Amino acid sequence: xxxxxxPPLDISDDLRAMGIQETLxxxxxxxxxxxxxxxxxIRVGVExxxxxxxxxxxxxxxxxxxxxxxASTGYKEELVIKHDGTKxxxxxxxxxxxxxxxxGVLFAGLPIVERSPHSYAVTYYSQVLGHGLDATIYxxxxxxxxINDTGHSLVIxxxxxxxxxxxxxxxxxxxxxxxxxxxxxxxxxxxxxPIETQTDTLPLGKKKKLDTAHPGGTAVATYTIHYxxxxxxxxxxxxxxxxxxxxYLIGTGGAQAPTQEPT
Numbered sequence: 001x002x003x004x005x006x007p008p009l010d011i012s013d014d015l016r017a018m019g020i021q022e023t024l025x026x027x028x029x030x031x032x033x034x035x036x037x038x039x040x041x042i043r044v045g046v047e048x049x050x051x052x053x054x055x056x057x058x059x060x061x062x063x064x065x066x067x068x069x070x071a072s073t074g075y076k077e078e079l080v081i082k083h084d085g086t087k088x089x090x091x092x093x094x095x096x097x098x099x100x101x102x103x104g105v106l107f108a109g110l111p112i113v114e115r116s117p118h119s120y121a122v123t124y125y126s127q128v129l130g131h132g133l134d135a136t137i138y139x140x141x142x143x144x145x146x147i148n149d150t151g152h153s154l155v156i157x158x159x160x161x162x163x164x165x166x167x168x169x170x171x172x173x174x175x176x177x178x179x180x181x182x183x184x185x186x187x188x189x190x191x192x193x194p195i196e197t198q199t200d201t202l203p204l205g206k207k208k209k210l211d212t213a214h215p216g217g218t219a220v221a222t223y224t225i226h227y228x229x230x231x232x233x234x235x236x237x238x239x240x241x242x243x244x245x246x247x248y249l250i251g252t253g254g255a256q257a258p259t260q261e262p263t
Contacts, residue, residue, distance in 0.1 A: 011170075018053075018153040021172040027103030028166040031096050031124045037078040038093035042165060044074045045097040046158040049167070054154040059113055062098050062137055062144040069094065069139065081119050081136075085247060086211050095136050096165060097158075098144045099125050102135035104156075104167035105146045109178030109225045116142040117239035120214040132183025132219030132239045150174055175228035182221035183239070189216035194246040202251025209248055216243030 011020055031042065048067060054060050069075055069091035078092025095118065102115060118125070118136045125134040135144045148154050152172040159166050191213035202208060218240050225233045 015153075015155065020153060020155050020170050022170065024150075024154070024169045024171050024173060025104050025106075025108035026166060026168045027100055027105075027107050028128065028164055029096060029100045029103065029125060030127045030164050031093075032127060032163045034093065034096075034124065034163070035078065037076040038096075039163075041075050041078055041091055041093040042096050043160050045091070045094045046160055046165065049097070049101065049156050050158040052156040054148045054156065056148060056151050056153060058148050060146055060148065062101060062135075063139050063141075064143075066094070066137070066139070080138075081122075083119075095122075095134070096124060098137040099134045100165045101156075101158075101167050102144055103129075103133060104169050106133075106180055106223055107178060108169045108171075109176045111147045111149060111225065111233070112223070112235060113145040113147060114143050115237065116144075117237075117241065119242050120244040121217065121219075121241040122214075130183050130219070131185065131217075131241070132221050132237070133180075134239070150176075177226045179224045179226070180221055181224075183219040183237075184221070186218040186220055189243045191215050191243050192245040194248055196248045196250050198252045199249045200252050202249055203253045204251055206251035206253075207248050208251075209246065211244070211247035213246040214241070214244035216241050 031039070034042075045066070048065055052065060067073060071090060075090045077088040077090055079086045080089040080092045082089075102112075105112065115135045117132070118134055121131045122134065125131070136142055137144055150171055151174060155170040157168045157170065194213070218238065220239070221237045223235045223237060227233070
């Protein structure tokens with residue numbers, strides 16, 4: 001038999017004076033199967049938000065607090081969604097951080113100012129709660145922004161454990177609650193036939209995969225903030241994902257590609 005017990009919060013007097021009294025929310029995602037560079041970038045990115053203080057009335061910007069994303073700030077190259085394909089770029093995987101942050105904000109009942117879904121439905125973000133609760137970021141746009149309208153300061157705490165990322169928000173509850181109805185999948189569109197491009201940079205018949213297929217579709221989630229004075233503020237987040245066919249290079253070079261690996 002086991003019994004789960006919430007650990008007591010050890011909050012310093014100066015933070016208590018600012019209104020940091022209790023846990024307001026906890027949001028998490030998982031990213032099983034991520035390559036090493038993606039996992040590295042997630043760990044680096046989380047540190048930019050761990051311990052962040054959000055003032056009462058502040059509109060908090062994810063991008064403004066992220067800073068430069070390049071080799072000098074500790075990031076490695078990993079796949080990033082671009083308009084013409086998925087390509088390696090410094091910071092690939094940071095949207096796992098923004099997506100998890102977004103969920104923590106939702107569960108705290110804070111107003112969302114800006115949120116955008118990804119171009120296509122990324123499998124990592126559906127491992128918990130399904131498709132439709134992701135928040136993509138890229139500097140300078142799109143951004144993820146929310147308002148701290150609690151009347152007290154907030155402290156953001158981020159942590160990584162294995163393949164799980166968690167964000168916790170601490171502050172003082174004013175009695176509000178929030179609900180998220182969904183996400184619900186409204187439609188699914190097959191990714192379509194693979195796109196093959198010939199190139200003389202590969203041996204004849206050699207096939208190189210450039211992009212993985214992702215089905216398109218639409219998901220919707222309804223977010224409602226229940227304020228203690230009886231007000232209800234409802235927002236509907238509709239996520240429209242492009243169908244994304246697989247892409248390959250097909251070699252046309254002079255040498256025939258080997259049919260098997262040499263022994």
